[in-house]
Amino acid sequence: MAPEKLTRQAVIERALRLADTEGLQAVTIRRLAAELGVAPTALYWHVKNKDELLSALADRLLAALVADVDPDRPWNQRLRAMITALVEQTRAHPYLSTLLPMIDKSAAEEYHRAVDTAIGLLTEAGFTLQEADQVATYLLLGAVAMVSCQPGGVEGDEKEAAELRRQHRLDLERLPPGRYPHLAAFAATLSTPPDLDAYYSFGIDLLLSAVETTPRTVAESFR
Numbered sequence: 001m002a003p004e005k006l007t008r009q010a011v012i013e014r015a016l017r018l019a020d021t022e023g024l025q026a027v028t029i030r031r032l033a034a035e036l037g038v039a040p041t042a043l044y045w046h047v048k049n050k051d052e053l054l055s056a057l058a059d060r061l062l063a064a065l066v067a068d069v070d071p072d073r074p075w076n077q078r079l080r081a082m083i084t085a086l087v088e089q090t091r092a093h094p095y096l097s098t099l100l101p102m103i104d105k106s107a108a109e110e111y112h113r114a115v116d117t118a119i120g121l122l123t124e125a126g127f128t129l130q131e132a133d134q135v136a137t138y139l140l141l142g143a144v145a146m147v148s149c150q151p152g153g154v155e156g157d158e159k160e161a162a163e164l165r166r167q168h169r170l171d172l173e174r175l176p177p178g179r180y181p182h183l184a185a186f187a188a189t190l191s192t193p194p195d196l197d198a199y200y201s202f203g204i205d206l207l208l209s210a211v212e213t214t215p216r217t218v219a220e221s222f223r
Helices: 008-022 029-036 050-062 075-092 096-102 109-124 129-148 158-173 181-191 196-213 218-222
Strands: none
Touching: 008 029, 008 050, 029 050, 050 096, 050 109, 075 096, 075 109, 075 129, 075 196, 096 129, 109 129, 129 196, 158 181
């Protein structure tokens, strides 16, 4: 790619591709410049430094959270759409959970947009601003944890996932069944691959049902 055709979007898209194929640690200014066929200094016209590059990469991924939220739908449906998008983005780009704590939030426009939208939906549901901020944080952590704790490990390597299930099953089968009867029964379920669609659907239902049924005065006792 010739330097005169280089754009900020092209830089971010190549960073995304690099992170997806080789991991977040591969995303450096020098490596990205080599991928784009330019000198490292050429990138500084588009991103000031690696911190700004990572913030832009996070923004690229987080933009999906509010892209398709229909303002005419009820607040809980709009919130569900956001959480579903966050789970889907984290599944597709597992390093997102590592990336978010690293970025300069003040430079992440889509991060602010997503948080602001979530707080707005939660205040519409009857939460105070303080409660809404807390709930939005819990939802973020819950969605990310759902992916990091996915049964069978990271998606894409079926052989590795099968081996992880086998090892987990053997570990549980070594426990005294008389002392741990429920774990012994659970071990038998590990012989077959998990239904990941059902796993994520249930997880999102669990998160959202907690929000929908939480009394709006509960948080008063914590302030």
